[in-house]
Amino acid sequence: MMALASGAQAEAGRIEERTLPYAPLPADLKAVDEIIKAALSDDFVAKTYTAPDGRTVPYRLLAPATVVASQPALAKLPLVVVLHGSGSIGQDNAGQMTGFAKAWALPDLRRRFPAYVVVPQVDARSADYASGGDGLLASRPGASLSAVLALVDDLAGRLPVDPARIYVIGFSMGASAALDALVAKPGRFAAAVAFSSVPPDRAQAAGVATVPTLQVHGDQDTENPYAPDHAWAEAVAAAGGAPVFVRYQGMAHRVPPDMILAPGWREWLFAQRLTPAVPPRP
Template sequence: MDPFLVSAHGRPAPVARAGMRVRARLAGASLCAVLACAGGGAAAAAGKVLESQQRYAPTAAQLALVEQYRGAPLEDFSEAVFDAGKTDMPYRLLAPARPVAGERYPLVVFFHSSGGIGDDNLKPMTAFTRLWAAPDVRRSFPAYVVVPQTRDRSANYINDTHGLRVSQPGAPLADVLALVDELMRRHPIDPARVYALGFSMGASAAMDAAVARPGLFAAMVALSGVPPERSLARSVAHVPTLLIHGDYDQENAYVGAQVWAEELAAAGGRPRFITYVGMDHRVPPQLFTDGAWRQWLFEQRKPR
Protein backbone atom coordinates (compact mmCIF):
# COMPACT_ATOMS: atom_id res chain seq x y z
CA MET A 1 0.00 0.00 0.00
CA ASP A 2 1.30 3.45 -0.88
CA PRO A 3 1.20 5.35 2.46
CA PHE A 4 0.37 8.62 0.71
CA LEU A 5 -2.73 7.60 -1.21
CA VAL A 6 -5.72 9.45 0.15
CA SER A 7 -8.84 7.53 1.01
CA ALA A 8 -12.07 8.43 2.78
CA HIS A 9 -12.70 6.96 6.20
CA GLY A 10 -15.61 6.96 8.54
CA ARG A 11 -15.27 8.32 12.02
CA PRO A 12 -12.28 6.86 13.89
CA ALA A 13 -13.03 4.00 16.20
CA PRO A 14 -12.70 4.69 19.93
CA VAL A 15 -9.10 4.36 21.03
CA ALA A 16 -8.16 2.65 24.26
CA ARG A 17 -5.79 4.83 26.25
CA ALA A 18 -5.56 2.60 29.30
CA GLY A 19 -2.10 2.43 30.80
CA MET A 20 -0.84 5.81 29.53
CA ARG A 21 -0.01 6.74 33.12
CA VAL A 22 2.03 9.86 32.48
CA ARG A 23 1.27 12.29 29.69
CA ALA A 24 1.32 15.97 28.86
CA ARG A 25 -1.60 16.54 26.49
CA LEU A 26 -1.02 19.43 24.14
CA ALA A 27 -3.97 19.05 21.78
CA GLY A 28 -3.69 21.37 18.81
CA ALA A 29 -0.16 22.51 19.68
CA SER A 30 2.36 23.08 16.94
CA LEU A 31 4.84 20.34 16.17
CA CYS A 32 7.68 22.56 17.32
CA ALA A 33 6.00 23.12 20.69
CA VAL A 34 5.34 19.41 21.08
CA LEU A 35 8.92 18.50 20.25
CA ALA A 36 10.48 21.25 22.37
CA CYS A 37 12.54 22.58 19.46
CA ALA A 38 15.52 24.89 19.74
CA GLY A 39 16.89 23.59 22.97
CA GLY A 40 13.62 23.40 24.89
CA GLY A 41 14.08 19.76 25.84
CA ALA A 42 13.51 20.48 29.51
CA ALA A 43 9.79 20.67 28.69
CA ALA A 44 9.76 16.88 28.56
CA ALA A 45 11.15 15.77 31.89
CA ALA A 46 12.67 12.31 32.19
CA GLY A 47 10.10 9.65 32.87
CA LYS A 48 7.23 11.33 31.01
CA VAL A 49 5.56 10.94 27.66
CA LEU A 50 5.06 14.26 25.89
CA GLU A 51 1.90 13.57 23.93
CA SER A 52 0.03 15.63 21.37
CA GLN A 53 -2.89 15.27 18.99
CA GLN A 54 -2.99 16.58 15.43
CA ARG A 55 -6.04 16.33 13.22
CA TYR A 56 -5.40 14.38 10.02
CA ALA A 57 -6.45 17.10 7.61
CA PRO A 58 -3.85 17.57 4.87
CA THR A 59 -4.25 20.66 2.72
CA ALA A 60 -4.42 20.61 -1.05
CA ALA A 61 -0.93 22.14 -1.16
CA GLN A 62 0.49 19.35 1.03
CA LEU A 63 -1.10 16.66 -1.11
CA ALA A 64 0.24 18.35 -4.23
CA LEU A 65 3.72 18.33 -2.72
CA VAL A 66 3.43 14.60 -2.08
CA GLU A 67 2.56 14.05 -5.73
CA GLN A 68 5.44 16.28 -6.81
CA TYR A 69 8.00 14.26 -4.87
CA ARG A 70 6.51 10.90 -5.75
CA GLY A 71 8.06 11.36 -9.19
CA ALA A 72 11.00 13.57 -8.23
CA PRO A 73 14.31 12.74 -9.99
CA LEU A 74 16.80 10.50 -8.21
CA GLU A 75 20.12 11.68 -9.64
CA ASP A 76 21.22 13.05 -6.26
CA PHE A 77 20.84 9.58 -4.71
CA SER A 78 23.85 7.56 -5.87
CA GLU A 79 23.24 3.84 -6.45
CA ALA A 80 25.48 1.22 -4.89
CA VAL A 81 25.51 -2.38 -3.69
CA PHE A 82 26.82 -3.49 -0.31
CA ASP A 83 28.53 -6.88 -0.13
CA ALA A 84 26.93 -8.37 2.97
CA GLY A 85 28.73 -11.72 2.72
CA LYS A 86 26.19 -14.38 1.80
CA THR A 87 24.23 -11.88 -0.25
CA ASP A 88 24.44 -8.29 -1.43
CA MET A 89 22.19 -5.39 -0.59
CA PRO A 90 21.40 -2.49 -2.92
CA TYR A 91 21.19 0.96 -1.41
CA ARG A 92 21.06 4.62 -2.32
CA LEU A 93 23.06 7.36 -0.69
CA LEU A 94 22.40 11.09 -0.62
CA ALA A 95 25.44 13.17 0.34
CA PRO A 96 25.50 16.77 1.62
CA ALA A 97 25.07 19.16 -1.29
CA ARG A 98 28.10 21.28 -0.41
CA PRO A 99 30.32 19.37 2.01
CA VAL A 100 32.97 21.36 3.86
CA ALA A 101 36.41 19.83 4.15
CA GLY A 102 37.14 18.64 7.66
CA GLU A 103 33.50 18.74 8.77
CA ARG A 104 31.52 15.69 9.86
CA TYR A 105 27.84 15.26 9.05
CA PRO A 106 24.84 13.38 10.44
CA LEU A 107 23.78 10.07 8.93
CA VAL A 108 20.07 9.37 8.50
CA VAL A 109 19.30 5.66 8.10
CA PHE A 110 15.98 5.30 6.28
CA PHE A 111 14.35 1.91 6.96
CA HIS A 112 11.80 1.13 4.24
CA SER A 113 8.35 -0.40 4.63
CA SER A 114 7.39 -3.87 3.39
CA GLY A 115 6.44 -2.31 0.06
CA GLY A 116 10.12 -1.59 -0.53
CA ILE A 117 11.31 -5.20 -0.31
CA GLY A 118 13.24 -6.31 -3.39
CA ASP A 119 16.47 -5.68 -5.25
CA ASP A 120 15.61 -3.00 -7.81
CA ASN A 121 17.04 -0.12 -5.72
CA LEU A 122 13.86 1.79 -6.53
CA LYS A 123 10.86 0.61 -4.48
CA PRO A 124 12.07 2.23 -1.22
CA MET A 125 12.29 5.61 -2.95
CA THR A 126 8.91 6.94 -1.90
CA ALA A 127 7.91 10.58 -1.97
CA PHE A 128 8.89 10.86 1.71
CA THR A 129 12.36 9.49 0.93
CA ARG A 130 12.90 11.67 -2.13
CA LEU A 131 11.97 14.78 -0.15
CA TRP A 132 15.41 14.63 1.49
CA ALA A 133 16.89 15.78 -1.82
CA ALA A 134 14.72 18.91 -1.94
CA PRO A 135 17.02 21.96 -2.15
CA ASP A 136 15.62 23.60 0.98
CA VAL A 137 15.89 20.39 3.00
CA ARG A 138 19.49 19.76 1.91
CA ARG A 139 20.37 23.36 2.67
CA SER A 140 18.80 23.34 6.14
CA PHE A 141 19.75 19.78 7.11
CA PRO A 142 23.02 18.78 5.42
CA ALA A 143 23.53 15.07 6.00
CA TYR A 144 24.20 11.69 4.48
CA VAL A 145 20.92 9.83 3.95
CA VAL A 146 21.16 6.11 3.25
CA VAL A 147 18.25 4.04 1.95
CA PRO A 148 19.11 0.32 2.06
CA GLN A 149 16.83 -2.14 0.28
CA THR A 150 16.37 -5.54 1.87
CA ARG A 151 15.35 -8.65 -0.07
CA ASP A 152 13.25 -9.93 2.83
CA ARG A 153 11.48 -8.50 5.84
CA SER A 154 13.69 -6.48 8.17
CA ALA A 155 11.14 -6.95 11.00
CA ASN A 156 8.81 -9.85 11.79
CA TYR A 157 5.78 -9.83 14.07
CA ILE A 158 4.59 -12.19 16.78
CA ASN A 159 2.11 -11.88 19.65
CA ASP A 160 3.50 -11.38 23.15
CA THR A 161 2.13 -12.97 26.30
CA HIS A 162 -0.46 -10.18 26.54
CA GLY A 163 -1.74 -10.80 23.02
CA LEU A 164 -0.14 -7.62 21.70
CA ARG A 165 1.71 -7.78 18.39
CA VAL A 166 5.43 -7.07 18.82
CA SER A 167 8.39 -6.86 16.47
CA GLN A 168 11.48 -9.01 16.18
CA PRO A 169 14.46 -8.28 13.89
CA GLY A 170 14.42 -9.97 10.50
CA ALA A 171 17.59 -11.53 9.11
CA PRO A 172 18.45 -8.56 6.82
CA LEU A 173 18.62 -6.12 9.72
CA ALA A 174 22.15 -7.24 10.55
CA ASP A 175 23.20 -6.39 6.99
CA VAL A 176 21.71 -2.89 7.32
CA LEU A 177 23.70 -2.31 10.50
CA ALA A 178 26.86 -3.61 8.83
CA LEU A 179 26.28 -1.13 5.99
CA VAL A 180 25.95 1.69 8.52
CA ASP A 181 29.30 0.71 10.03
CA GLU A 182 30.88 0.66 6.57
CA LEU A 183 29.53 4.10 5.66
CA MET A 184 30.83 5.52 8.92
CA ARG A 185 34.30 4.24 8.03
CA ARG A 186 34.22 5.60 4.48
CA HIS A 187 32.55 9.00 4.89
CA PRO A 188 32.95 11.99 7.22
CA ILE A 189 30.02 11.01 9.44
CA ASP A 190 29.62 12.28 12.99
CA PRO A 191 29.18 9.17 15.20
CA ALA A 192 27.25 11.32 17.69
CA ARG A 193 24.57 12.10 15.07
CA VAL A 194 23.35 8.84 13.54
CA TYR A 195 19.56 8.85 13.22
CA ALA A 196 17.01 6.13 12.45
CA LEU A 197 13.84 6.85 10.49
CA GLY A 198 11.17 4.52 9.19
CA PHE A 199 7.53 3.94 8.32
CA SER A 200 5.51 0.77 9.04
CA MET A 201 7.87 -2.23 8.84
CA GLY A 202 10.68 0.31 8.57
CA ALA A 203 9.67 1.92 11.86
CA SER A 204 9.56 -1.52 13.46
CA ALA A 205 13.03 -2.31 12.09
CA ALA A 206 14.36 1.03 13.32
CA MET A 207 13.20 0.25 16.85
CA ASP A 208 14.60 -3.29 16.61
CA ALA A 209 17.91 -1.85 15.37
CA ALA A 210 18.13 0.45 18.39
CA VAL A 211 17.61 -2.54 20.68
CA ALA A 212 20.27 -4.51 18.80
CA ARG A 213 22.73 -1.60 18.90
CA PRO A 214 21.69 0.63 21.81
CA GLY A 215 24.80 2.79 21.49
CA LEU A 216 24.49 3.53 17.78
CA PHE A 217 21.61 5.95 17.29
CA ALA A 218 21.35 9.49 18.66
CA ALA A 219 17.59 9.58 18.03
CA MET A 220 14.83 8.04 15.95
CA VAL A 221 11.49 8.81 14.34
CA ALA A 222 9.15 5.81 14.04
CA LEU A 223 5.94 6.23 12.03
CA SER A 224 3.15 3.66 12.41
CA GLY A 225 5.44 0.84 13.49
CA VAL A 226 5.16 -2.26 15.66
CA PRO A 227 7.51 -1.88 18.65
CA PRO A 228 9.64 -4.63 20.21
CA GLU A 229 8.57 -6.62 23.24
CA ARG A 230 7.92 -4.17 26.08
CA SER A 231 10.61 -5.50 28.45
CA LEU A 232 13.26 -4.37 25.94
CA ALA A 233 12.34 -0.70 26.35
CA ARG A 234 14.72 -0.22 29.24
CA SER A 235 17.71 -0.85 26.98
CA VAL A 236 16.80 2.05 24.67
CA ALA A 237 15.03 4.44 27.03
CA HIS A 238 18.03 6.76 26.70
CA VAL A 239 17.51 7.14 22.92
CA PRO A 240 15.34 10.20 22.13
CA THR A 241 12.31 8.79 20.32
CA LEU A 242 9.47 10.37 18.38
CA LEU A 243 6.52 8.06 17.73
CA ILE A 244 3.94 9.16 15.14
CA HIS A 245 0.79 7.08 14.71
CA GLY A 246 -2.76 7.38 13.44
CA ASP A 247 -5.46 6.38 15.92
CA TYR A 248 -7.41 4.74 13.08
CA ASP A 249 -4.52 2.48 12.08
CA GLN A 250 -5.90 -1.03 11.66
CA GLU A 251 -2.70 -2.51 10.19
CA ASN A 252 -0.21 -1.74 12.95
CA ALA A 253 -2.17 -1.24 16.15
CA TYR A 254 -2.06 2.21 17.70
CA VAL A 255 -2.12 0.71 21.19
CA GLY A 256 1.24 -0.98 20.56
CA ALA A 257 2.95 2.38 20.14
CA GLN A 258 1.19 3.65 23.28
CA VAL A 259 2.48 0.75 25.34
CA TRP A 260 6.02 1.24 24.00
CA ALA A 261 5.96 4.95 24.86
CA GLU A 262 4.75 4.11 28.37
CA GLU A 263 7.51 1.56 28.88
CA LEU A 264 10.17 3.98 27.63
CA ALA A 265 8.92 6.57 30.11
CA ALA A 266 8.75 4.04 32.94
CA ALA A 267 12.41 3.25 32.27
CA GLY A 268 13.31 6.94 32.53
CA GLY A 269 13.02 7.91 28.88
CA ARG A 270 11.46 11.02 27.36
CA PRO A 271 9.54 9.80 24.31
CA ARG A 272 7.47 12.14 22.16
CA PHE A 273 4.18 10.78 20.88
CA ILE A 274 2.12 12.49 18.18
CA THR A 275 -1.34 11.09 17.42
CA TYR A 276 -2.93 11.94 14.08
CA VAL A 277 -6.62 11.77 14.86
CA GLY A 278 -8.65 10.08 12.12
CA MET A 279 -5.59 8.79 10.24
CA ASP A 280 -5.14 5.16 9.24
CA HIS A 281 -1.89 3.46 8.16
CA ARG A 282 0.03 6.15 6.29
CA VAL A 283 2.61 8.92 6.58
CA PRO A 284 0.81 12.22 7.22
CA PRO A 285 1.38 14.65 4.33
CA GLN A 286 1.64 17.41 6.93
CA LEU A 287 5.20 16.22 7.60
CA PHE A 288 6.17 17.40 4.12
CA THR A 289 5.69 21.05 5.02
CA ASP A 290 6.25 21.10 8.79
CA GLY A 291 9.97 20.69 9.36
CA ALA A 292 9.78 20.79 13.17
CA TRP A 293 10.17 17.02 13.43
CA ARG A 294 13.31 17.13 11.31
CA GLN A 295 14.65 20.06 13.33
CA TRP A 296 14.08 18.09 16.54
CA LEU A 297 15.81 15.05 15.09
CA PHE A 298 18.93 16.97 14.07
CA GLU A 299 19.21 18.65 17.47
CA GLN A 300 19.76 15.29 19.16
CA ARG A 301 23.35 14.22 19.85
CA LYS A 302 24.81 11.35 21.78
CA PRO A 303 26.73 12.44 24.88
CA ARG A 304 30.47 12.51 24.27
Protein backbone atom coordinates in the same frame (compact mmCIF):
# COMPACT_ATOMS: atom_id res chain seq x y z
CA MET B 1 3.37 19.82 11.94
CA MET B 2 3.56 21.51 15.29
CA ALA B 3 6.89 22.72 16.59
CA LEU B 4 8.96 20.27 18.56
CA ALA B 5 11.47 21.21 21.18
CA SER B 6 14.78 20.98 19.32
CA GLY B 7 17.01 20.84 22.33
CA ALA B 8 16.99 18.47 25.23
CA GLN B 9 14.36 15.80 25.62
CA ALA B 10 11.23 16.41 27.65
CA GLU B 11 11.06 15.60 31.33
CA ALA B 12 12.39 12.12 32.05
CA GLY B 13 9.77 9.60 33.05
CA ARG B 14 6.91 11.04 31.01
CA ILE B 15 5.65 11.06 27.43
CA GLU B 16 5.63 14.35 25.58
CA GLU B 17 2.35 13.68 23.84
CA ARG B 18 0.61 15.62 21.06
CA THR B 19 -2.74 14.94 19.38
CA LEU B 20 -3.50 16.35 15.93
CA PRO B 21 -6.54 16.02 13.68
CA TYR B 22 -6.01 14.32 10.34
CA ALA B 23 -8.10 16.18 7.79
CA PRO B 24 -6.01 17.10 4.74
CA LEU B 25 -7.81 18.70 1.82
CA PRO B 26 -7.41 17.11 -1.63
CA ALA B 27 -5.59 20.26 -2.72
CA ASP B 28 -3.11 19.82 0.15
CA LEU B 29 -2.37 16.23 -0.85
CA LYS B 30 -1.90 17.25 -4.47
CA ALA B 31 0.47 20.04 -3.44
CA VAL B 32 2.63 17.60 -1.45
CA ASP B 33 2.73 15.21 -4.41
CA GLU B 34 3.84 17.98 -6.74
CA ILE B 35 6.61 19.07 -4.39
CA ILE B 36 7.87 15.51 -3.98
CA LYS B 37 8.02 15.11 -7.77
CA ALA B 38 10.59 17.92 -7.78
CA ALA B 39 12.93 15.79 -5.66
CA LEU B 40 14.88 13.58 -8.04
CA SER B 41 15.86 10.03 -7.16
CA ASP B 42 18.94 10.66 -9.34
CA ASP B 43 20.31 12.84 -6.54
CA PHE B 44 20.63 9.58 -4.58
CA VAL B 45 23.54 7.60 -6.03
CA ALA B 46 22.78 3.91 -6.54
CA LYS B 47 25.22 1.58 -4.77
CA THR B 48 25.39 -2.01 -3.53
CA TYR B 49 26.78 -3.45 -0.32
CA THR B 50 27.58 -7.06 0.49
CA ALA B 51 27.20 -7.80 4.19
CA PRO B 52 29.44 -10.19 6.14
CA ASP B 53 26.62 -12.76 6.05
CA GLY B 54 26.68 -12.63 2.25
CA ARG B 55 23.39 -10.73 1.85
CA THR B 56 23.38 -8.09 -0.90
CA VAL B 57 21.90 -4.74 0.08
CA PRO B 58 21.12 -2.29 -2.74
CA TYR B 59 21.01 1.26 -1.42
CA ARG B 60 20.81 4.89 -2.46
CA LEU B 61 23.08 7.51 -0.92
CA LEU B 62 22.42 11.24 -0.86
CA ALA B 63 25.47 13.36 -0.10
CA PRO B 64 25.21 16.87 1.36
CA ALA B 65 24.82 19.50 -1.35
CA THR B 66 27.81 21.49 -0.12
CA VAL B 67 30.40 21.21 2.61
CA VAL B 68 32.02 24.52 3.43
CA ALA B 69 35.70 24.03 4.24
CA SER B 70 35.78 27.18 6.33
CA GLN B 71 33.24 25.70 8.74
CA PRO B 72 34.95 22.92 10.72
CA ALA B 73 31.62 21.99 12.29
CA LEU B 74 30.56 20.65 8.89
CA ALA B 75 33.64 18.46 8.53
CA LYS B 76 31.65 15.56 9.94
CA LEU B 77 27.94 15.41 9.28
CA PRO B 78 24.99 13.35 10.45
CA LEU B 79 24.06 10.06 8.80
CA VAL B 80 20.32 9.51 8.37
CA VAL B 81 19.22 5.92 7.76
CA VAL B 82 15.80 5.73 6.07
CA LEU B 83 14.07 2.33 6.31
CA HIS B 84 11.19 1.43 3.99
CA GLY B 85 7.93 -0.42 4.46
CA SER B 86 7.13 -3.95 3.34
CA GLY B 87 5.65 -2.76 0.06
CA SER B 88 9.14 -1.79 -1.13
CA ILE B 89 10.84 -5.16 -0.50
CA GLY B 90 12.96 -6.09 -3.52
CA GLN B 91 16.34 -5.62 -5.16
CA ASP B 92 15.71 -3.10 -7.95
CA ASN B 93 17.23 -0.25 -5.90
CA ALA B 94 14.26 1.91 -6.83
CA GLY B 95 11.19 0.71 -4.96
CA GLN B 96 12.40 2.14 -1.67
CA MET B 97 12.54 5.65 -3.13
CA THR B 98 9.12 6.81 -1.97
CA GLY B 99 8.25 10.41 -1.19
CA PHE B 100 9.24 9.75 2.42
CA ALA B 101 12.83 9.15 1.25
CA LYS B 102 12.97 11.51 -1.72
CA ALA B 103 11.93 14.53 0.36
CA TRP B 104 15.45 14.70 1.80
CA ALA B 105 16.69 15.79 -1.64
CA LEU B 106 14.41 18.82 -1.84
CA PRO B 107 16.67 21.89 -2.09
CA ASP B 108 15.38 23.62 1.04
CA LEU B 109 15.56 20.51 3.24
CA ARG B 110 18.93 19.54 1.82
CA ARG B 111 20.27 23.00 2.62
CA ARG B 112 18.78 23.19 6.12
CA PHE B 113 19.77 19.67 7.11
CA PRO B 114 23.16 18.83 5.57
CA ALA B 115 23.73 15.11 6.03
CA TYR B 116 24.45 11.83 4.34
CA VAL B 117 21.13 10.08 3.78
CA VAL B 118 21.17 6.34 3.07
CA VAL B 119 18.09 4.47 1.85
CA PRO B 120 18.75 0.70 1.80
CA GLN B 121 16.40 -1.75 0.13
CA VAL B 122 15.91 -5.17 1.68
CA ASP B 123 15.00 -8.41 -0.10
CA ALA B 124 13.30 -9.88 2.98
CA ARG B 125 11.48 -8.43 5.95
CA SER B 126 13.54 -6.21 8.24
CA ALA B 127 11.07 -6.73 11.10
CA ASP B 128 8.78 -9.65 11.96
CA TYR B 129 5.70 -9.48 14.18
CA ALA B 130 4.32 -11.77 16.89
CA SER B 131 2.45 -11.41 20.16
CA GLY B 132 4.51 -9.79 22.91
CA GLY B 133 4.65 -10.55 26.61
CA ASP B 134 1.80 -8.14 27.27
CA GLY B 135 -0.45 -9.76 24.67
CA LEU B 136 -0.06 -6.91 22.18
CA LEU B 137 1.74 -7.19 18.86
CA ALA B 138 5.54 -6.81 19.05
CA SER B 139 8.36 -6.77 16.51
CA ARG B 140 11.70 -8.50 16.38
CA PRO B 141 14.56 -8.12 13.87
CA GLY B 142 13.82 -9.68 10.50
CA ALA B 143 16.27 -11.65 8.38
CA SER B 144 17.63 -8.58 6.61
CA LEU B 145 18.16 -6.18 9.52
CA SER B 146 21.64 -7.38 10.47
CA ALA B 147 22.86 -6.67 6.91
CA VAL B 148 21.40 -3.15 7.08
CA LEU B 149 23.15 -2.53 10.40
CA ALA B 150 26.42 -3.78 8.88
CA LEU B 151 25.92 -1.28 6.03
CA VAL B 152 25.50 1.52 8.59
CA ASP B 153 28.75 0.49 10.27
CA ASP B 154 30.50 0.40 6.89
CA LEU B 155 29.31 3.89 5.91
CA ALA B 156 30.16 5.30 9.33
CA GLY B 157 33.70 4.02 8.84
CA ARG B 158 34.16 5.32 5.28
CA LEU B 159 32.29 8.63 5.19
CA PRO B 160 33.00 11.81 7.17
CA VAL B 161 30.13 10.99 9.52
CA ASP B 162 29.78 12.27 13.07
CA PRO B 163 29.43 9.08 15.14
CA ALA B 164 27.40 11.01 17.71
CA ARG B 165 24.77 11.93 15.11
CA ILE B 166 23.66 8.75 13.38
CA TYR B 167 19.87 8.63 13.14
CA VAL B 168 17.41 5.95 12.04
CA ILE B 169 13.93 6.67 10.75
CA GLY B 170 11.31 4.56 9.05
CA PHE B 171 7.70 3.92 8.07
CA SER B 172 5.64 0.82 8.85
CA MET B 173 7.94 -2.23 8.71
CA GLY B 174 10.84 0.22 8.46
CA ALA B 175 9.67 2.05 11.57
CA SER B 176 9.46 -1.25 13.42
CA ALA B 177 12.97 -2.12 12.24
CA ALA B 178 14.19 1.32 13.35
CA LEU B 179 13.09 0.61 16.92
CA ASP B 180 14.44 -2.94 16.71
CA ALA B 181 17.76 -1.44 15.58
CA LEU B 182 18.01 0.54 18.82
CA VAL B 183 17.75 -2.71 20.77
CA ALA B 184 20.05 -4.68 18.44
CA LYS B 185 22.77 -2.03 18.23
CA PRO B 186 22.95 -0.16 21.55
CA GLY B 187 25.09 2.96 21.42
CA ARG B 188 24.98 3.28 17.63
CA PHE B 189 21.98 5.57 17.05
CA ALA B 190 21.51 9.01 18.59
CA ALA B 191 17.75 9.07 17.97
CA ALA B 192 14.94 7.36 16.08
CA VAL B 193 11.76 8.55 14.38
CA ALA B 194 9.13 5.85 13.78
CA PHE B 195 6.01 6.38 11.67
CA SER B 196 3.32 3.72 12.25
CA SER B 197 5.55 1.11 13.86
CA VAL B 198 5.01 -2.17 15.61
CA PRO B 199 7.55 -1.71 18.43
CA PRO B 200 9.68 -4.35 20.14
CA ASP B 201 8.39 -6.26 23.13
CA ARG B 202 7.81 -3.72 25.88
CA ALA B 203 10.14 -5.66 28.18
CA GLN B 204 13.02 -4.38 26.05
CA ALA B 205 12.16 -0.70 26.53
CA ALA B 206 14.32 -0.21 29.62
CA GLY B 207 17.48 -1.01 27.67
CA VAL B 208 16.95 1.86 25.20
CA ALA B 209 15.04 4.33 27.37
CA THR B 210 17.84 6.89 27.13
CA VAL B 211 17.64 7.05 23.31
CA PRO B 212 15.44 9.95 22.17
CA THR B 213 12.51 8.64 20.13
CA LEU B 214 9.68 10.29 18.23
CA GLN B 215 6.73 8.05 17.38
CA VAL B 216 3.93 9.08 15.02
CA HIS B 217 0.80 6.97 14.60
CA GLY B 218 -2.75 7.30 13.33
CA ASP B 219 -5.41 6.07 15.76
CA GLN B 220 -7.34 4.47 12.87
CA ASP B 221 -4.41 2.34 11.70
CA THR B 222 -5.67 -1.21 11.16
CA GLU B 223 -2.47 -2.52 9.55
CA ASN B 224 -0.04 -1.74 12.38
CA PRO B 225 -2.25 -1.24 15.43
CA TYR B 226 -1.96 1.97 17.42
CA ALA B 227 -2.09 0.36 20.90
CA PRO B 228 1.31 -1.47 20.88
CA ASP B 229 3.09 1.67 19.70
CA HIS B 230 1.66 3.75 22.52
CA ALA B 231 2.41 0.95 24.99
CA TRP B 232 6.09 1.16 23.93
CA ALA B 233 6.14 4.88 24.70
CA GLU B 234 4.58 4.17 28.08
CA ALA B 235 7.21 1.51 28.80
CA VAL B 236 10.05 3.83 27.77
CA ALA B 237 8.69 6.57 30.04
CA ALA B 238 8.26 4.12 32.91
CA ALA B 239 11.94 3.22 32.51
CA GLY B 240 12.94 6.88 32.87
CA GLY B 241 12.93 7.88 29.20
CA ALA B 242 11.19 10.84 27.63
CA PRO B 243 9.63 9.74 24.33
CA VAL B 244 7.71 12.08 22.07
CA PHE B 245 4.45 10.62 20.77
CA VAL B 246 2.26 12.24 18.10
CA ARG B 247 -1.22 10.82 17.57
CA TYR B 248 -3.17 11.74 14.45
CA GLN B 249 -6.90 11.45 15.05
CA GLY B 250 -8.68 9.73 12.18
CA MET B 251 -5.54 8.73 10.27
CA ALA B 252 -5.00 5.23 8.93
CA HIS B 253 -1.68 3.58 7.98
CA ARG B 254 0.47 6.26 6.39
CA VAL B 255 3.00 9.03 6.91
CA PRO B 256 1.09 12.28 7.48
CA PRO B 257 1.59 14.36 4.31
CA ASP B 258 2.36 17.49 6.33
CA MET B 259 5.21 15.69 8.09
CA ILE B 260 6.87 14.46 4.89
CA LEU B 261 7.97 18.03 4.18
CA ALA B 262 7.99 19.51 7.69
CA PRO B 263 11.27 20.85 9.12
CA GLY B 264 10.09 20.68 12.76
CA TRP B 265 10.68 17.00 13.42
CA ARG B 266 13.95 17.14 11.46
CA GLU B 267 15.15 19.99 13.69
CA TRP B 268 14.31 17.84 16.70
CA LEU B 269 16.15 14.87 15.17
CA PHE B 270 19.31 16.81 14.30
CA ALA B 271 19.49 18.30 17.79
CA GLN B 272 19.96 14.85 19.34
CA ARG B 273 23.47 13.58 20.04
CA LEU B 274 24.94 10.54 21.67
CA THR B 275 26.38 11.40 25.06
CA PRO B 276 29.85 9.89 25.48
CA ALA B 277 29.95 7.30 28.21
CA VAL B 278 31.79 8.47 31.30
CA PRO B 279 34.45 5.90 32.25
CA PRO B 280 34.24 4.59 35.82
CA ARG B 281 36.49 6.23 38.34
CA PRO B 282 39.47 4.11 39.43
